[in-house]
Amino acid sequence: MSGASLDPRLLRKAPPRPLRFSWSDERFRNIVYQVLVVAAVLSVFGWLWSNTRYNLEVRRIATGWGFLSREAGLPIGEHLIDYDPSMTYFRALLVGVLNTLKVAIIGIVLATILGTLLGIARLSKNWMLARFAGAYVEIVRDLPLLLQLLFWYSLLQGLPGPRQAFNPVTGVFLSNRGLKLPYIQWESAHSWTLLAVVVGAVLTWFYRRTVRAKQMQDGQIRSIWPAALLLMVGLPLLVWAALGAPFTIDVPELRGFNFRGGLDVSPEFFALLLGLTLYTAGFIAEIVRAGILAVSQGQWEAAEALGLSRRRVMNLIVLPQAMRVIIPPMTSQFLNITKNSSLAVAIGYQDIVSIANTTLNQTGQAIEGIAIIMLVYLTISLSISLFMNWYNKRIALVER
Structure with a gap:
């Protein structure tokens, strides 16, 4: 059969069959089923929309986005942009979005660094270091995040006042008013x-x-x-x-019953950031450990045979290969940090959820308020996913 050649007519693609409007035609049945499913979905959404409009009219609940231009009268303790209660609801919601982004971005960076170090520590040949990292991962991951946030917030509230504040480093003060740090003007x-x-x-x-x-x-x-x-x-x-x-360095100083100057980190933000970072780092540590173990032992042996130290083997050979395994599940943890930040309402940190809830309570615009929260988290999550997918493609192996 090796010397035989195939008939070229057998390699030709069969001509497409015309669509027959008959139930015995499989393609016709598939089209009908798809049309029926789409029609059913549209009908359900149409019924929900009309039912919602009817209920709103009966209860005389106003709808629309006009409330965004009204004066908020909502005090917000922390804001990255200028804000006062005389500004609009739109400005207040924008402050909430920025507060959410602030804690999410800083939390992602810190949790990634801490989780990577813990994941490497779990594989250390030092018995005590490996056991300590393992115990941390097991304990932190088994405790609910909300419980941890309440623990850290209660701990910060139990610290002494500004006059007895802890001063571990010059210009750094930790008290029940939060963390005070020097910063450059x-x-x-x-x-x-x-x-x-x-x-x-x-x-x-x-x-x-x-x-x-x-x-x-x-x-x-x-x-x-x-x-x-x-x-x-x-x-x-x-x-x-x-x-x-x-x-010019602005150093906080105790004046009266509180500090003046410096960078103010509120107890609410500090507790939220601490809880999110420590909790998520436990999951990232296991992801990093699994990625490193996915690299074959032969890579270590070959590198050590060339005289490379374990640190250089880890940095130059193992971690670059492990990143292809680490990045996909790491994306989920970054999304979890962003979504878990909504628990900030439990400890009084004013993020988008807290401000949107206050807004809908004051204006009665419940549908619009919930829609804003959904839109914000959907946008942030899709942005993180797009960036991480792009980076994953950049480091993926390219077949020649």
Whole structure:
């Protein structure tokens, strides 16, 4: 049969059969079923919409988005943008969105760092370190997040007052009023310096790609760190110095019964961030541990045979391969941090859920308020998923 050749007529694609309007035609039946399903779904949504409108009219409940332009009269303790109660509900809801993003972004960064360290620690040859990391993961993951948030908030509320505040480092105070930190007074020169850092990072990325392309062509290894140091450190320092080099540190000081100056971290935000970070880090630790164990032991043995230390083997060989296993489940944990931040209402932190609930209680716009909450979390979740999927494709193996 090896010398035989197939008839070219057998390789031709069969001509498509015409659609017959008969129940015996499978394609016709599939089209009918799909039309019926779509019609049923539209009918259910239409019935729900008409029923909702009827009930709202009977109860004389106003609908619409006009309330967003009305004065809120809602006090908000923490806000990243200017706000006072005389502003509109739209401004208040925007403050809530920014508060949610603040705790979600900082929580994602801190939980990723802590979870990665714990995951590596669980694989350590140090018996005590491995057992401590294992006990942390098991205990934290088995306790409900809400219980942990209430625990940390109660613990912070039980701290001494400002006059007896803990002062572990100069300028840092921890009391029942929250955490007080020194910070640099922000000026326009600092904004331009930050922009220079971003530009330097982008230029460093392009330079790295160019150097890697040349290395693939001639095999010669070139150092990237001198250019990276010049672009990401030298350029911002040059911009900062050219604009007058402002550098004024605002250190908190005890005046009367409270602190003045410095950066104020409220007990509500501190407890929420602490609870989200510690809780999610336990799950991220197991994801990192599983990703590292997915790399074959032969990779370790081959690298150690070349004389590489375990730290360099982990950084250069194991973790880059483990990331392909870590990224997909890590995305779910990032989404969980964002959605779990809605528990902030239990400890008094004013995020989008808290402010939207107050808004709908004051205005009676329940449907619009719930729709805003759903839209905010849907947008944030889809943004995180799109970014993580893009990054996952970037690090995926490309088959040749």
